[in-house]
Amino acid sequence: MEAAGVKVDTYRMGEITARLADRVEELEAKAYELAGEEFMLGSTQQVARVLFEKLALTPGRKGKTGYSTDTRVLRTIRGEHEIVGLLEEWRELTKLVNTYLGPLPTLIGEDGRLHTTFNQAVAATGRLSTSNPNLQAIPIRTELGREIRSAFVAEPGHKLISADYSQIELRILAHVSGEPKLREAFERGEDVHTATATEVLGVEPAKLTKGERSIAKMINFGIVYGISAFGLSENLEIPREQAQQYIDAYLARFPHVQDFIARTIEEATRDGYVTSLLGRRRPVQEIRAQNRQTRSLGERLAVNFVMQGSNADIIKVAMIRIHERLRNEGRSARLVLQVHDELLLEAPDAEVAAVKELVREEMCGAYALDPPLGVDVGAGTDWNEAKD
DNA sequence: TCTGTCACG
């Protein structure tokens, strides 16, 4: 279905685009000079030839067709040659120009708003997806990305309200596993990655380094994704044996999580499907495969579905109730976007305070989780500001 | 049309 739409400041986008055009040309010219030839910076084939044959830089992983030139490979060889940094910046800029800054202004409707399509029966987990354009993938992770996000604005006299669930998938894990240490961490309002680091790495919160917290964060991601030693080792760029040690330590420290994983895999193998908190089922035929690799995939899908699928259930309940209450209470505020664990609304200035509270109540109350659901709510004239 | 890459959660 097509949704209400969101306003875009095309002038702001145009300014960013103009600034980037010059920089992209500059990067291309410098790259040609350093390579000693002109080549297509967008061609992975030509980039691989220049980096790994002509300049003899250290190749990393291989794909089906040759050496990979992806972000992670470039990051590891950044120090070997000046051209690598240029290429990284070129990739970031052209991605943002070609996917967002260029296309989005052309898609604005007669009402001056950008309309996406919400797909309700695409994702196997029960998540929504969006397309044409994909407004669930608007940049945020880089400074330039945030600038683009700030071009999504409220109508004059209105604000955008952004409300997102805090660590919802790990809270769901704490709930379904009943793991006391995890539940208590959330109930005390502690940082969950710090809590994981304390248990797995045996480091006191006060002495924790950024690197150690980042390791714990990746372990938590891994648990949600259906962990594997290989996956964790790839992401942390550590030996598989060390990754396995982290996993063993985690499961020993959070034994109820270990039980939850085992129970979920057993049930999915027995039934051929797995069930979310609100009763949605996902078939996982892969879990009964003879092939070990396929079976492992099935196990990860089953475990991940409990968290990702339950998250999808819960936010849908919240959306329905918010929509009902806005209507019943005569508000002109409206929902404009859902981004998996975040809701974006547009409200007249006079309604902002009340709607923020309404949204918080309905998101927190959508499901009685133990630990309870947590929500961060903010408002601003643009999407970036609303998330602060 | 497929592959690699990368934007988001």
Place this chain on the structure above:
DNA sequence: ACGTACGTGACAGAC
């Protein structure tokens, strides 16, 4: 010995 972290969509270049 195998080879992967879960879920999506869009774009450029190769085929």
